[in-house]
Every structure is written in C-alpha cells, then in structure tokens.
Amino acid sequence: MLMINVRHNWPEHPPYTMTRAHGNTEYILLHFYDAGDISINQKPIHVLPNAVIVLSPQTEYACLSPDSYRLDWMCIVGNLPDTMRIYGLAPDILYQPSNTVEQITDIIENLEFEFYARHFWWYRYVDIKIEELLMLISGNISQTSPVPPEVSLMHRFQSLHLEMSAYPERDWCVKNIASRIGICESRVYVEYRALYGTSPAQDIIAMRIEKAKTLFNQGLSISETAESCGYNDVSHFIRQFHKQEGLSPLKYIQFRKREAGRR
Numbered sequence: 001m002l003m004i005n006v007r008h009n010w011p012e013h014p015p016y017t018m019t020r021a022h023g024n025t026e027y028i029l030l031h032f033y034d035a036g037d038i039s040i041n042q043k044p045i046h047v048l049p050n051a052v053i054v055l056s057p058q059t060e061y062a063c064l065s066p067d068s069y070r071l072d073w074m075c076i077v078g079n080l081p082d083t084m085r086i087y088g089l090a091p092d093i094l095y096q097p098s099n100t101v102e103q104i105t106d107i108i109e110n111l112e113f114e115f116y117a118r119h120f121w122w123y124r125y126v127d128i129k130i131e132e133l134l135m136l137i138s139g140n141i142s143q144t145s146p147v148p149p150e151v152s153l154m155h156r157f158q159s160l161h162l163e164m165s166a167y168p169e170r171d172w173c174v175k176n177i178a179s180r181i182g183i184c185e186s187r188v189y190v191e192y193r194a195l196y197g198t199s200p201a202q203d204i205i206a207m208r209i210e211k212a213k214t215l216f217n218q219g220l221s222i223s224e225t226a227e228s229c230g231y232n233d234v235s236h237f238i239r240q241f242h243k244q245e246g247l248s249p250l251k252y253i254q255f256r257k258r259e260a261g262r263r
Contacts (some may be wrong), residue, residue, distance in 0.1 A: 001083065006074035008032070008109040026075045027091060030134075031104050033243070034069035039060060044117040045094060050101040052137055055082045056086065056091040072108040076130070083131060087138035089156035097140035107133045118233040156181050157195055168207035169230030174200055209244045217256060222249045 004026065032051045037097060039062040040055070055061055082092055089095070097104070111129050114122050160180055164172055177192075177200055178185045192200050208229040214258075215225040226237035241249050 001078040006112045008072045014063045017173040018061045024057040027080045031072040035067040053094045054091045085154040087134045
C-alpha cells in the first residue's frame with residue numbers, strides 16, 4: 001500500500017461532489033466526526049458520528065448536508081482491499097465502530113504527521129498504522145454490520161491459517177479444516193489454493209518443518225522435535241524434513257552448530 005495524501009479534522013463544505021475519473025486507482029478512507037447526509041453512487045445515506053467507509057476508485061461520493069461537517073480522510077493506492085479482507089472488511093460498505101472516535105483520529109493524525117515529516121522508513125510506518133486502523137475498526141463494529149459472504153469466508157480462512165501457523169502439530173486434515181470453516185471438503189482445496197498457492201497438506205508440512213528448525217535451534221533432539229511437531233513416526237518426519245529442506249535433520253543441526261561457531 002502507498003498513502004498519497006491524508007488529512008485529519010478536515011471541514012467538508014456542502015455542496016460537494018467527487019466524481020472519480022475512469023482509470024483512477026485511489027481508495028479513499030473517510031472517518032466522520034459529525035452526523036450528516038451523503039450519497040454513495042447517488043444513493044443517499046445518513047451517517048452517524050464515527051462512521052467509516054473506504055471508497056473504491058470508481059465510487060462517486062457527494063456531501064448532501066446543508067451544513068459543514070468534519071471528517072478524517074486519506075488516499076491510498078495498492079492492495080488495500082486485500083488487507084481489508086484479512087479483517088473481514090470491504091470497500092464501499094459503511095461501518096459504525098463503537099467508542100473509537102478518538103483512537104481512529106489519533107491514528108490518522110499520526111499518519112498525517114509521518115506523511116509530511118518523511119522520517120526514515122515512513123512508508124513502513126504507514127503500512128503498519130493503516131493495518132492497526134483496520135484492526136481497530138474490525139474489532140469494534142456491530143455484529144449486524146453487513147459483511148459480504150466472500151469477505152466473511154476470507155476472514156475465517158485467515159483466522160484459521162494463523163492458528164495453523166501457531167500450532168502446526170495439531171491434526172489439520174481437510175475434514176477438520178472444512179468443519180472449522182463451515183464449507184465442504186472439496187471447496188477447501190479450491191479456496192485454500194486460491195488464497196495460499198498450495199494445498200492444505202503441503203502447507204502444514206512447511207509449517208511443521210519451520211517449527212522443527214526453531215526447535216533444533218533451541219537444542220531439542222530429533223525425536224523430541226518430531227513429537228513436538230505432531231509426528232508419531234520419527235522416520236516419516238526425517239523424510240519430510242529432507243524433502244522440504246534438501247538435507248537431513250542431523251545435517252541441518254550440524255550445519256547450524258558450525259554457523260554458530262563462526263560467530
């Protein structure tokens with residue numbers, strides 16, 4: 001993502017219409033301080049204080065209220081929708097997070113300061129703070145807020161994938177994944193590959209081997225590591241490790257010890 005403009009506590013003066021030109025690539029996040037009337041693609045909407053919406057590049061926005069009102073806004077290009085999906089959010093949907101008006105404004109004010117100060121690594125700071133903002137919104141919206149089915153499914157997969165990464169030793173067969181996500185087993189294969197570019201079985205092997213390397217670095221033996229990574233058969237673990245890493249667990253441990261000795 002790249003933030004290309006941002007303002008906090010901005011006065012909006014009606015009448016105002018923003019028609020997005022064809023080919024525009026900017027997403028615009030709006031955070032309203034005050035209640036007011038707007039329209040999205042010519043559909044009138046009454047917004048309450050602390051409402052948030054992200055406008056897609058081709059979405060038309062108009063301010064309809066007779067009086068001025070204040071809002072925070074920022075313009076972003078890049079993969080913002082992909083990041084929003086992680087947190088169960090989507091563009092062009094009005095969200096109403098509770099009790100977060102000052103927190104949201106503080107984040108956007110900090111983004112504005114960093115955007116103009118351009119400190120070293122400012123663009124990484126911006127990415128992190130935008131993601132923090134999305135977490136805050138997602139964690140404080142009403143359960144009745146509309147979430148498209150495909151976004152809800154993405155959110156469930158992302159949450160489960162984080163759990164799989166943290167606990168790869170558990171039984172993550174497709175049947176169990178399908179039960180947790182709430183879809184059929186055949187669809188798990190399709191959706192999983194679309195999201196992560198691999199099958200569930202191959203992904204969990206990679207996660208287990210990564211955990212194994214961490215445990216080896218902590219001094220655990222091959223048998224202890226195999227058991228901690230969910231393997232009942234040490235020989236099976238050794239074969240999968242060799243296939244994944246191109247060397248046996250013993251060779252890996254010896255290599256890491258030599259590397260540590262050179263430091």
